[in-house]
Amino acid sequence: MRPKIQLLSPELTDRILGEAFQLLMNPGVRVGSAVVELLRSAGVEINDGVARLPEPLVRKCLASVPRDFYLYNRQGGKAVHYGGDDVHFDPGSCCVQMLDPDTMEARSSETRDLVRLVQVTEMLPQFAAQSTAVVCTDAPSAIGDLYRLLVVLEHSDKPVVTGSFSAAGLEGMIDLLAADCGGRDKLREQPRAVFDVCPSPPLNWSEFGSHNLLDLARAGVPAELVSMPLAGGTAPVTLAGSVTQHAAESLAGITLHQLAGPGSPIVWGGAPAIFDMRSGGAPMGAIETVMLNMACCEVGKHLGLPTHGYLVATDSKFVDAQAGAESARSAMLGALTGINMISGAGMIESLACHSVEKLVMDAESIASAQRLVRGIEVRGETLATGMFAQTGLSGNFLKLKETRALFRQEQHLPSSVIDRSARGSEPPIDAFTRARTRVDELVSNWQKPSLTEDVRRKFRAIVDRAADRAGVAAELPGK
Amino acid sequence: MPDQLFGAMRQSIIDGAPDTATELAQQALANGIDPLDAVNQGFAAGITFAGEQFGCGEMFLPDLLASAEAMKAAISVLEPEMLKQGSKRENLGKVVLGTAKGDIHDIGKNLVATILSASGFQIFDLGTSVAPEQFVAKVKEVDADIVGVSALLTTTMAGQKAVIEALDRNGLRPRVKAIIGGAAVTSKWAAEIGADGYSRNAIDALELAKNLMSKVTNKGTALA
Numbered sequence: 005m006r007p008k009i010q011l012l013s014p015e016l017t018d019r020i021l022g023e024a025f026q027l028l029m030n031p032g033v034r035v036g037s038a039v040v041e042l043l044r045s046a047g048v049e050i051n052d053g054v055a056r057l058p059e060p061l062v063r064k065c066l067a068s069v070p071r072d073f074y075l076y077n078r079q080g081g082k083a084v085h086y087g088g089d090d091v092h093f094d095p096g097s098c099c100v101q102m103l104d105p106d107t108m109e110a111r112s113s114e115t116r117d118l119v120r121l122v123q124v125t126e127m128l129p130q131f132a133a134q135s136t137a138v139v140c141t142d143a144p145s146a147i148g149d150l151y152r153l154l155v156v157l158e159h160s161d162k163p164v165v166t167g168s169f170s171a172a173g174l175e176g177m178i179d180l181l182a183a184d185c186g187g188r189d190k191l192r193e194q195p196r197a198v199f200d201v202c203p204s205p206p207l208n209w210s211e212f213g214s215h216n217l218l219d220l221a222r223a224g225v226p227a228e229l230v231s232m233p234l235a236g237g238t239a240p241v242t243l244a245g246s247v248t249q250h251a252a253e254s255l256a257g258i259t260l261h262q263l264a265g266p267g268s269p270i271v272w273g274g275a276p277a278i279f280d281m282r283s284g285g286a287p288m289g290a291i292e293t294v295m296l297n298m299a300c301c302e303v304g305k306h307l308g309l310p311t312h313g314y315l316v317a318t319d320s321k322f323v324d325a326q327a328g329a330e331s332a333r334s335a336m337l338g339a340l341t342g343i344n345m346i347s348g349a350g351m352i353e354s355l356a357c358h359s360v361e362k363l364v365m366d367a368e369s370i371a372s373a374q375r376l377v378r379g380i381e382v383r384g385e386t387l388a389t390g391m392f393a394q395t396g397l398s399g400n401f402l403k404l405k406e407t408r409a410l411f412r413q414e415q416h417l418p419s420s421v422i423d424r425s426a427r428g429s430e431p432p433i434d435a436f437t438r439a440r441t442r443v444d445e446l447v448s449n450w451q452k453p454s455l456t457e458d459v460r461r462k463f464r465a466i467v468d469r470a471a472d473r474a475g476v477a478a479e480l481p482g483k
Numbered sequence: 484m485p486d487q488l489f490g491a492m493r494q495s496i497i498d499g500a501p502d503t504a505t506e507l508a509q510q511a512l513a514n515g516i517d518p519l520d521a522v523n524q525g526f527a528a529g530i531t532f533a534g535e536q537f538g539c540g541e542m543f544l545p546d547l548l549a550s551a552e553a554m555k556a557a558i559s560v561l562e563p564e565m566l567k568q569g570s571k572r573e574n575l576g577k578v579v580l581g582t583a584k585g586d587i588h589d590i591g592k593n594l595v596a597t598i599l600s601a602s603g604f605q606i607f608d609l610g611t612s613v614a615p616e617q618f619v620a621k622v623k624e625v626d627a628d629i630v631g632v633s634a635l636l637t638t639t640m641a642g643q644k645a646v647i648e649a650l651d652r653n654g655l656r657p658r659v660k661a662i663i664g665g666a667a668v669t670s671k672w673a674a675e676i677g678a679d680g681y682s683r684n685a686i687d688a689l690e691l692a693k694n695l696m697s698k699v700t701n702k703g704t705a706l707a
Binding site: 417 | 546549670683684687
């Protein structure tokens with residue numbers, strides 16, 4: 005039996021969806037001009053940029069969403085299954101700061117940081133996918149999104165959770181992915197990446213967000229809705245109210261997306277959080293933030309959709325006890341909810357800063373969560389009597405062939421980041437120091453991905469062209 | 484040919500495959516290979532490698548134990564032939580082992596016995612809940628080099644001190660070295676009760692025992 009946890013009763017889920025459909029009619033949803041024609045042709049009434057989406061239309065769009073899909077690695081293997089209760093993790097994305105392990109201060113993130121994060125993620129089986137984890141502030145911001153994806157693709161074979169900063173950026177990013185896999189048709193068939201697309205709370209699909217949804221739907225590249233209501237700030241203070249807003253924003257996103265490209269893959273995702281009443285921030289480590297992610301995902305599951313959430317992050321400024329506690333518990337709860345893709349590992353300071361040391365520590369929490377959801381399995385004909393038949397009362401279980409054959413399946417064997425050793429003669433080493441050592445080991449064992457010179461050249465040509473167009477060619481690192 | 488055979492012997496120990504190890508030992512005898520060479524150039528290399536792998540976290544206790552069992556299987560085939568030829572595997576030292584009085588937890592002690600034995604030490608295992616005078620008697624009887632006392636419980640750790648005091652009373656130290664181990668035991672405790680060494684696991688215990696035999700102190704905590 006796979007352990008599972010649920011926060012919403014069927015009645016409450018129905019009420020959430022019922023009110024979400026009401027919100028789509030009143031007050032309606034603000035939409036960008038890019039989708040006005042599309043919506044009008046579907047019979048939607050739009051006044052002053054506000055669309056009223058009738059339930060039958062939304063339901064029709066929901067019906068065309070694929071129930072599941074895969075992301076593929078560079079070798080063409082299925083690496084991530086969006087659907088059912090399968091759980092995957094990827095590092096948090098898009099922050100602009102990096103925790104410097106020498107000074108313990110946050111500094112601007114650069115290409116070398118992204119490379120290190122990608123290398124470590126590549127080496128850790130806990131992460132099914134990469135993310136475009138940090139913005140490289142040493143690269144021109146005009147092509148920042150494209151450049152991030154380039155760095156990831158040059159250093160990884162895994163699928164990527166990414167996102168664009170502009171419509172032009174998205175085009176270039178899709179070009180990169182297509183160049184990698186052998187064309188746009190192949191990319192549609194075997195997508196390597198999923199693109200996060202965010203509405204602005206409350207109930208606003210901005211010009212950029214709307215445009216992005218349309219482009220992704222038409223290209224057939226998976227989109228991941230990242231609705232982020234802040235309970236008490238940009239959304240109702242009640243958790244149930246914020247889940248309802250999340251549902252309405254996500255339903256609106258699905259409607260725009262499926263009208264543009266029926267059957268194109270899309271994920272019911274999000275980064276909902278409470279609004280902190282002292283700091284005015286979005287506390288990612290708060291238990292209520294975790295509950296919001298769990299409940300939003302449950303609504304998506306009720307609709308039969310692939311799901312995503314934002315967990316395994318902390319509000320601490322360091323990789324300390326608070327970071328460990330907050331990240332580990334949300335990894336567990338997210339896994340028990342069966343969220344298909346859980347983003348956020350490695351992040352500190354409420355998603356403002358990344359730490360590669362935290363990433364390797366989070367990998368241990370994730371491994372524990374993955375172990376937990378595998379549950380208690382029955383192996384062999386008997387549970388204990390067969391083994392006792394061999395040992396009697398001697399207690400010699402360590403010598404049994406069953407022990408050697410099964411302990412690796414029964415136990416997660418942690419890396420050196422986790423200290424379970426007996427106290428030796430040397431002074432014990434703290435977790436952060438162990439994590440630093442582990443990062444160095446992983447980076448030194450990382451191997452270049454199987455990328456042909458031809459594809460590399462195509463990559464560079466796409467990025468150079470975009471940089472030329474943006475007038476920033478001279479600012480590219482390495483130029 | 485012998486090189487290939489030695490390689491296979493080494494691998495059979497790393498794989499923890501007693502049946503293969505037995506077959507290879509028999510094959511060596513049938514081919515007229517010196518049994519001592521089979522041990523030193525073949526099987527022993529496997530147990531050394533397994534120990535290293537365990538030390539760096541690549542192998543685990545069940546693997547290590549299986550390697551030791553495979554070693555035992557090979558040695559049991561080769562030993563009679565060695566005796567016949569008058570050659571003998573180098574005896575690294577005589578070790579008396581037991582758990583402290585009142586303590587019946589013997590997984591750790593058994594692991595140390597298995598690893599030390601597989602590596603060439605001669606083991607005299609007194610079992611569990613052993614009184615200090617039993618340790619003393621055995622040390623005298625076999626002229627032991629090392630005494631190892633294991634204790635899992637904080638309540639039975641005092642028994643380790645009692646053994647060391649009994650060895651001292653009988654004038655057996657410093658000739659006989661006393662080492663201790665167990666979940667609650669630390670190098671600090673070892674120093675406090677005047678033990679000659681402490682190690683936190685069976686592989687470190689092997690290093691410790693070797694160091695004590697050669698009076699060289701680096702790995703483990705051989706206390707001055």
